[in-house]
Amino acid sequence: MSEYHNPVTTPRTSATFDDYTLSEIRRAAATGIYDIRGGGSKRKLPHLDDLLFLGASISRYPLEGYREKCGTNVVLGSRFARKPIELKIPVTIAGMSFGSLSAQAKEALGRGASAMGTSTTTGDGGMTPEERGHSSILVYQYLPSRYGMNPDDLRKADAIEVVIGQGAKPGGGGMLLGQKISKRVAGMRCLPEGIDQRSACRHPDWTGPDDLEIKIEELREITDWEKPIYVKVGAARPYYDTALAVKSGADVIVLDGMQGGTAATQEVFIEHVGIPLLSAIRPAVQALQDLGMHRKVQLIVSGGIRNGADVAKCLALGADVASIGTAALVALGDNDPSLEAEYNKLGTTAGAYDDWHEGRDPAGITTQDPALAARLDPVLAGRRLANYLAVMTLEAQTIARACGKSHVHNLEPEDLVALTVEAAAMARVPLAGTDWIPGRGSY
Amino acid sequence: MTTRVIDLATNTVRELNGALHADKAHLHWQVLNPAGRHAIAAGLDAPATVEIDGHVGYYCAGMNKHASVLIRGNAGVGLAENMMSGRVHVTGDASQAAGATAHGGLLVVDGNASARCGISMKGVDIVVKGSIGHMSAFMAQAGTLTVLGDAGESLGDSIYEARLFVRGSVGSLGADCIEKELRDEHKALLFGKLEAAGLAGAVDVSDFRRYGSARTLYHFHVDNVGAY
Numbered sequence: 001m002s003e004y005h006n007p008v009t010t011p012r013t014s015a016t017f018d019d020y021t022l023s024e025i026r027r028a029a030a031t032g033i034y035d036i037r038g039g040g041s042k043r044k045l046p047h048l049d050d051l052l053f054l055g056a057s058i059s060r061y062p063l064e065g066y067r068e069k070c071g072t073n074v075v076l077g078s079r080f081a082r083k084p085i086e087l088k089i090p091v092t093i094a095g096m097s098f099g100s101l102s103a104q105a106k107e108a109l110g111r112g113a114s115a116m117g118t119s120t121t122t123g124d125g126g127m128t129p130e131e132r133g134h135s136s137i138l139v140y141q142y143l144p145s146r147y148g149m150n151p152d153d154l155r156k157a158d159a160i161e162v163v164i165g166q167g168a169k170p171g172g173g174g175m176l177l178g179q180k181i182s183k184r185v186a187g188m189r190c191l192p193e194g195i196d197q198r199s200a201c202r203h204p205d206w207t208g209p210d211d212l213e214i215k216i217e218e219l220r221e222i223t224d225w226e227k228p229i230y231v232k233v234g235a236a237r238p239y240y241d242t243a244l245a246v247k248s249g250a251d252v253i254v255l256d257g258m259q260g261g262t263a264a265t266q267e268v269f270i271e272h273v274g275i276p277l278l279s280a281i282r283p284a285v286q287a288l289q290d291l292g293m294h295r296k297v298q299l300i301v302s303g304g305i306r307n308g309a310d311v312a313k314c315l316a317l318g319a320d321v322a323s324i325g326t327a328a329l330v331a332l333g334d335n336d337p338s339l340e341a342e343y344n345k346l347g348t349t350a351g352a353y354d355d356w357h358e359g360r361d362p363a364g365i366t367t368q369d370p371a372l373a374a375r376l377d378p379v380l381a382g383r384r385l386a387n388y389l390a391v392m393t394l395e396a397q398t399i400a401r402a403c404g405k406s407h408v409h410n411l412e413p414e415d416l417v418a419l420t421v422e423a424a425a426m427a428r429v430p431l432a433g434t435d436w437i438p439g440r441g442s443y
Numbered sequence: 444m445t446t447r448v449i450d451l452a453t454n455t456v457r458e459l460n461g462a463l464h465a466d467k468a469h470l471h472w473q474v475l476n477p478a479g480r481h482a483i484a485a486g487l488d489a490p491a492t493v494e495i496d497g498h499v500g501y502y503c504a505g506m507n508k509h510a511s512v513l514i515r516g517n518a519g520v521g522l523a524e525n526m527m528s529g530r531v532h533v534t535g536d537a538s539q540a541a542g543a544t545a546h547g548g549l550l551v552v553d554g555n556a557s558a559r560c561g562i563s564m565k566g567v568d569i570v571v572k573g574s575i576g577h578m579s580a581f582m583a584q585a586g587t588l589t590v591l592g593d594a595g596e597s598l599g600d601s602i603y604e605a606r607l608f609v610r611g612s613v614g615s616l617g618a619d620c621i622e623k624e625l626r627d628e629h630k631a632l633l634f635g636k637l638e639a640a641g642l643a644g645a646v647d648v649s650d651f652r653r654y655g656s657a658r659t660l661y662h663f664h665v666d667n668v669g670a671y
Contacts, residue, residue, distance in 0.1 A: 146544040146563060149525055151486055151506040178662060190546065190565040190584045191603055195661040198601070200582060204562040205521035205540035211501070214481045218502040218521075221460045222486030 035267040038356030039326060040168050040259040045276040047304055048313045050423030051416050052432060055402045063401040070397040071407035074320050076298045077159060077228020077251040084228055085137055085158050088117025089393045090408055091311055094302050094325035095141045097123025099176055099185045100263030102373035103130055105365040108332050110134030111378060112385025124199050126188045127153040144200040147189040151222055160219055161230040167260030167303045170234030170274045173201035175264060180359040182368040209244040216249045230254050235280035242287035246297050255284050257303025261326040264357030277303035279426035285318030308395020316411035317427060331388040332381040333363045444471050452476040456483055463487055484512050504531045523550045526567055542569045551640045561588045564605055570640035580607055589636050591646060599654055607654040608633050619660040625653045
């Protein structure tokens, strides 16, 4: 008779305490400080992938893919501005600062966007002459810190974006660590070189929508009512924030979902504050519709936009423009596999590098190190961005034509269905194969 | 030099500011009946003198460059916010955030200034003949704030390189703000600011105390978490 052995079970790791979670607990225990990183939310969230277009059928008539026109232009700021701006494509570049990005990266963004007839946006720290020079349409951000803010640049801008929040950290400010505070960055911000520079989370001279209305009036007065004025919010309470921004006199609303990136903030903030873009667009559009301002006050959305399908889905849900940040940096060369050996030296891997705040980016994008920054060829990187924007636009047009639309803005919620119950509820479109929109009546 | 008079009882603020921006060659202006309207004389960019007879609302003389603006009355929130250069003088009191984020020029308040005076200031000189409210000079980066009266709670919280001179009492100092020795070079600096405000000899610089940054929060460190 053979000796009995207890069967051994396969070692099982916890779904709750997964490898990343365990490593973060160990890191926190060793350092006593929270983790800071760049980028947006990395965990899987309900997103635009959970939507599908229906396309044309017997009851819908498509447009010929390579022959019939499908418009992509959009005018922004027609509500109050004397000089609205026109983008040739429904994709723009989100605000990213000189300071968080190298001068070469900012130049490349300007070159790529200008080649495609769209805009770029400054960030915290002010406007550089190079950025103005290489961006045919430049949006100037008006931020709580007011670093580098001056009336001359305000007048040079094509539009002004009052930043109240961003998707990665609604309710949060920022911290640009001393490693990235070069002499030039420090000078533009009126602060000593090499110190950590805190960006405030609240504007210093107004609180609430009533004050915001007066602040917008001041900005219009200073610029003689020429410039479109945007109001940017992180996606949190999109219905009310949109309504209040409209009430405050905004020409354009910029709505940034939690997948939207940041130069640096706490991991816990990025992953646990704010809501996904998918869930934010329809409430914002609803607010515009309730006020009779849809397509009169334009809506720019951002946060995880990657391709023309994403753009088309945003427009179908009611947005006017989609904005990209992280994807634009990838197009420039961020996280490129050709730099794998250098990412390994930094303890990471291509595709996962997010310590943008440390200024050691081997791609020369999120750095102020002159040697690293010099690696990025702004002409070549700009061309890559232009190519990418062209592809996104062609993809959006392809889908729009398939849905029978002669302009991408003619896409509508009726063209969409959802793959999941969650996405159907958030996007307020039917679950695929049904006419059921959760929360909108019975099946 | 002729004075161009614009009466806000019959003209709009847009008409006023449009004229101020367009006619940079005209160097003397008078504004009547401001009645607390907002953004009066905002965005000036010429070495003109603008006299305003009455109370003004928010953001009067906002982002001023070169101009000298005199307000005979009180001023609302954000007086001379983000001023770059020139001079703004209010004969009465100023509301919150006077001189906020201003990069240069001189702001003189004959009366009191409310909370957050000089918040995030970036190089402006502010002289307040009365007292200032709480959280003044919050995150103040550069420039000077001189107060002949008292300062409220949390003066200079998270201050960077701005220099604060207070003759009266201070309710409390904010994080990383400390009293510093008032040496001769500081007295000379202070005298110059008082002189620019028309107060040379009117007050003794030795009566002031100097405050500034301890610079302990310039680099974020976990040991300082309790200070924030």
